Amino acid sequence: MKIKRVCILGAGTLGTRVALQAALSGYQVAIFDINPKALENSQKLMQKIIKQLANNSGLEDVAGMHAIAAITFTDNPNVAIWDADLINESVTEDVEIKNAVWDQFGKIAPEKTIFTTNTSYLLPSMFAEISGRPEKFCALHFHDVFYSKVVDIMPHPGTDPSLIPILMEFGRSLEQVPVVVKKENHGYLFNSMLMAFIGAAGKLLTGEIGTVEDIDKSWMVNFHMPMGPFGILDSIGLDTAWHVTKNLPDAASQRFAALLKTYIDAGKLGEKTGEGFYKYPNPAYREDEFLQ
Numbered sequence: 306m307k308i309k310r311v312c313i314l315g316a317g318t319l320g321t322r323v324a325l326q327a328a329l330s331g332y333q334v335a336i337f338d339i340n341p342k343a344l345e346n347s348q349k350l351m352q353k354i355i356k357q358l359a360n361n362s363g364l365e366d367v368a369g370m371h372a373i374a375a376i377t378f379t380d381n382p383n384v385a386i387w388d389a390d391l392i393n394e395s396v397t398e399d400v401e402i403k404n405a406v407w408d409q410f411g412k413i414a415p416e417k418t419i420f421t422t423n424t425s426y427l428l429p430s431m432f433a434e435i436s437g438r439p440e441k442f443c444a445l446h447f448h449d450v451f452y453s454k455v456v457d458i459m460p461h462p463g464t465d466p467s468l469i470p471i472l473m474e475f476g477r478s479l480e481q482v483p484v485v486v487k488k489e490n491h492g493y494l495f496n497s498m499l500m501a502f503i504g505a506a507g508k509l510l511t512g513e514i515g516t517v518e519d520i521d522k523s524w525m526v527n528f529h530m531p532m533g534p535f536g537i538l539d540s541i542g543l544d545t546a547w548h549v550t551k552n553l554p555d556a557a558s559q560r561f562a563a564l565l566k567t568y569i570d571a572g573k574l575g576e577k578t579g580e581g582f583y584k585y586p587n588p589a590y591r592e593d594e595f596l597q
């Protein structure tokens with residue numbers, strides 16, 4: 306089947322990026338959120354990303370702005386789903402919220418629509434049944450989209466295998482490198498490794514063994530990386546990280562989840578709110594002196 310129209314559910318950090326990349330790749334795109342403010346912010350974030358891309362790669366600013374102008378930003382589910390060939394769901398990482406969304410869109414989506422979720426740590430089998438079409442349900446998990454260009458394709462046991470090549474082709478058309486996760490796994494491939502790394506950093510911090518800055522510096526210098534685990538957490542969003550960490554049973558994860566919650570309660574969700582472990586738009590780890 307030929308995918309032409311894409312419906313993105315959730316206009317936050319990831320939904321915005323997937324929607325923008327899909328529009329830049331020539332798809333017709335609608336992005337849906339229950340929060341009108343999120344839709345407004347999504348448009349602003351897209352403009353910011355286009356400006357950054359123009360600075361980095363010389364991409365025509367005008368073409369990018371036209372791509373944004375062609376996107377439908379809506380809080381009306383029927384408008385969002387109209388004629389959609391594929392849904393990529395990027396709503397809050399919460400089982401109840403995702404269940405409600407898949408129940409809602411499973412009932413109103415056209416018969417042809419492929420259902421995909423961008424969940425970071427949950428499993429597609431958790432939502433496949435409630436969507437009403439488990440055979441058309443698969444995880445399609447993006448990373449940063451513009452800088453980390455890997456997309457995980459993870460079927461659940463009931464996914465129709467013919468969906469895999471379609472999703473691989475779709476991923477490639479969005480300039481991503483598709484990788485297939487053969488068995489359902491919390492955290493796919495990369496996030497499984499990332500979770501262990503972030504968890505180790507969290508344990509060093511809550512155990513008062515190192516500061517945020519020193520833990521990040523040690524990683525950045527050793528691996529010549531532009532940011533360390535706490536810079537990465539700020540870019541992921543501390544709320545998203547908390548949703549994952551709070552569900553891990555071990556005591557170290559629970560201590561780290563409790564620390565993340567203090568940031569969330571203070572409105573410090575990371576880069577998206579201007580402050581997390583660092584302050585944005587000019588976090589300390591990007592200053593030349595940071596590694597001196």
Ligand SMILES: NC(=O)c1ccc[n+]([C@@H]2O[C@H](COP(=O)([O-])OP(=O)(O)OC[C@H]3O[C@@H](n4cnc5c(N)ncnc54)[C@H](O)[C@@H]3O)[C@@H](O)[C@H]2O)c1
Pocket residue numbers: 314315316317318319320337338339340343394395396397398399402405406423424425426446447448449540541542545
């Ligand atoms: N942030 C990342 O780096 C990242 C990377 C890969 C995947 N993901 C996954 O993408 C999903 C979204 O994460 P995010 O970081 O973009 O979160 P976010 O908090 O930035 O955005 C979530 C959006 O979902 C919206 N939402 C909540 N309930 C809704 C509903 N019922 N209908 C429609 N919209 C609703 C919220 O208003 C919000 O705008 C999560 O499943 C997360 O695990 C995130």
